[in-house]
Amino acid sequence: MRRAMSLLPFALLLVSADASQAAQTPVTPREQPALHVLASAPSETELRATITRLVGFGTRHTLSDTISDSRGIGAARRWVKARFETIAGDCGGCIEVLTPSQMFTGKRAPTPTEVMDVVAIKRGRGDRASGKIGRVIVMTGHLDSRVTDVMNTTSNAPGANDDASGVAALIEAARLLSKQDNDATLVFAALSGEEQGLYGGKVLADYAVAHGWQVEAELNNDIVGNSHGQNGVIDNTTVRVFSEGTKSNETDQQANYRRYHGGEVDSPSRNLARYIDRVADAYLPDFRVRMVYRTDRYGRGGDQVPFLEAGYPAVRVTEAHENYTRQHQDLRTDHGVHYGDTIDGIDFRYLARVTALNALTMASLSRAPAPPTGVESKGALATDTTLTWKKVPGAAGYRVHWRDTTAPQWQYQRTVGDVDRAVLQDVVIDDWFFGVSAVSADGYESPVVFPGNAGSFERSPAAAGSGAKP
Numbered sequence: 001m002r003r004a005m006s007l008l009p010f011a012l013l014l015v016s017a018d019a020s021q022a023a024q025t026p027v028t029p030r031e032q033p034a035l036h037v038l039a040s041a042p043s044e045t046e047l048r049a050t051i052t053r054l055v056g057f058g059t060r061h062t063l064s065d066t067i068s069d070s071r072g073i074g075a076a077r078r079w080v081k082a083r084f085e086t087i088a089g090d091c092g093g094c095i096e097v098l099t100p101s102q103m104f105t106g107k108r109a110p111t112p113t114e115v116m117d118v119v120a121i122k123r124g125r126g127d128r129a130s131g132k133i134g135r136v137i138v139m140t141g142h143l144d145s146r147v148t149d150v151m152n153t154t155s156n157a158p159g160a161n162d163d164a165s166g167v168a169a170l171i172e173a174a175r176l177l178s179k180q181d182n183d184a185t186l187v188f189a190a191l192s193g194e195e196q197g198l199y200g201g202k203v204l205a206d207y208a209v210a211h212g213w214q215v216e217a218e219l220n221n222d223i224v225g226n227s228h229g230q231n232g233v234i235d236n237t238t239v240r241v242f243s244e245g246t247k248s249n250e251t252d253q254q255a256n257y258r259r260y261h262g263g264e265v266d267s268p269s270r271n272l273a274r275y276i277d278r279v280a281d282a283y284l285p286d287f288r289v290r291m292v293y294r295t296d297r298y299g300r301g302g303d304q305v306p307f308l309e310a311g312y313p314a315v316r317v318t319e320a321h322e323n324y325t326r327q328h329q330d331l332r333t334d335h336g337v338h339y340g341d342t343i344d345g346i347d348f349r350y351l352a353r354v355t356a357l358n359a360l361t362m363a364s365l366s367r368a369p370a371p372p373t374g375v376e377s378k379g380a381l382a383t384d385t386t387l388t389w390k391k392v393p394g395a396a397g398y399r400v401h402w403r404d405t406t407a408p409q410w411q412y413q414r415t416v417g418d419v420d421r422a423v424l425q426d427v428v429i430d431d432w433f434f435g436v437s438a439v440s441a442d443g444y445e446s447p448v449v450f451p452g453n454a455g456s457f458e459r460s461p462a463a464a465g466s467g468a469k470p
Contacts, residue, residue: 026415027397030443031282032367034180035360039283041176042355044348050168051160051225053079055343059157060145062193063113073192076143077118080190083171084120091178095120100207108150108196115193117203118143120174122186124366133211135184137365138218139173139358140204140303141166142194145341148330150195155330160343161319162327163194165225169355176359182366183394184216191303194222201303205310209459216447216457217272217365218314220304224354227347229321236350238288238320239357243273244295247453248308249460254453262405262433263454265293268313268371268447271435271455274409275447276315279360287353290320291408311459317354368444369394371457372436375449379429387436387451388421395438400424401448402432410435410448 054060057079058071065072081097088095101116127133145159146152158164167190174188191200201220208215227236245265246258258264270293277289296302296316304314323345331340374390387400400422403411416422424434435448435455449455 026417027439027441027443028415029399029439029445032364032443035283035363038176038359038363039356042172042352042359044352046172046175047168047351047355048346048348050083050171051164051343051346054143054164054167055158055160059153059155060143060159061153061157062115062144062196062199063109063151063153066114073144077116077190077192080118080143080167080171084118084174084188087120087171087175087178094178095122095174097121100203102199102203102206104193104197104199106197109193109199113193113196115196115199115203117192117200118190119204119207120188122174122178122182124183124185125181126183127185133185134214135370136187136208136213136215137184137362138187138189138204138208138215138307139170139221139362140189140191140201140218141168141170141221142192142200142303143167143190144192144195144200146195146328148328150328158331158340158342160341160346161223161225162341163222165223165346165351166221169221169224169351169358172355173359173362177363180363182363184366184370186362186366194303198301198303198305201306205306205312208307208312209310214370214459215307215312216371217361218304218307218312219317219358219361220302220307220314221317221354221358222302223318223322223327225346225348225351226319226323226326227321227350228323228345230323230325231321233321235320236347236353237286238290239354240290240292240318240320241273241276242292242294242296242316242318243267243269244308245270245293247311247460249311250453257452258454261452263450263452266433266435266450266455268449268455268457269308269315271447271450272313273315275365276357276361277409279364280357283360284353284357287357289357313457317358319350319354364444365446367440367442368446369438369440371446371449372398372438373449373456373458375436375451375455377429377434377451383426383428385424385427385429385432385434386421387424387434389436389449391418391420392438394440396441397439398422399437399439399445401435401437402427405431405433415439
């Protein structure tokens, strides 16, 4: 580290088509008082009430009863829809509620089954004016539950942690953010069909593609309410954020370029995870994000996967230490061990912190400019590195970032003006990774964008993918 610091350059040359812009004092990211207030806003009472209600439906298995008003997936979906509509009423109709669905048949859905999501949309300021949804920040959790036999549609499957906790978090985040300003559109979605094959994630990802959404982030919250691990560890100050290293849908040509020039740990999803980590550091000092460099837990999957396959940045948020005796289990006691995903396994203080992290991230992303596009780096056979990018709406300035190629977080930054080019003097391109972020006039910053397709937040055409759970 001492050697890296000795190489840190202090000279920065800006090149802009408008010299007066370059002469302006660059805007810098800054802490936001509104976000500090939001950090402590989630209500444990609200979270408990939601999980209690969802557990009360007995089972929420995707193939369970859809007619009853008191039991099964249909009753649960209608209750969530009504809850979103109540929030919409409280904010003067600022939220619209949709129920997109598709029919699926598969190994875990042997007969054609309608999989329906319940989606609350709070349009951004620009989207309200235009009537067309553009930039989108998505938060998801899955509504369905299961017991040991994934095809058992009738036994009680409370699913308190997997994943009523995620649904409770997104409903509470929707409640908190419903009366606040947002430039990008916010989407809160309770998905179905996760346990049968990640079907609910595919329904929403397909809907986003069909409607031309520019999804900049998808935060999938799955199993986020427990702080007591099966290994005996009690940890209420850490949450894991899983992110893919390379884009799921890159072409062979793009992969070859990336393998040679770098980008294996700089997908937009990975830089989204870094962004979440920085949000926690700034506004939740007693809560740590543990970034995990995997798409999901080993050999397992979640509803972020269909978003990745569709070409969107997405991460999975999951508790730090899982208790497998409470996941996918028939309700029983065996040799003194209580099995089953019941509400007594939820730490509501911990869940409130996870909810705060999601709400803070969504608020920060939605108030920041879009991530820069067209980011490129040049500097072969030179002692300087040149970064170029295309300006994005809402940006009052930009920041260039660089780090050691083995460093997990961006180490060094230089704030520049409302320009589209910067030269880092005496920073050799061979030795560092580079990126660019956009900053609004009031100090909100976008995620960092790594140069080229490997790091671009813009959606590329989806590769073939079944969306099936590993």
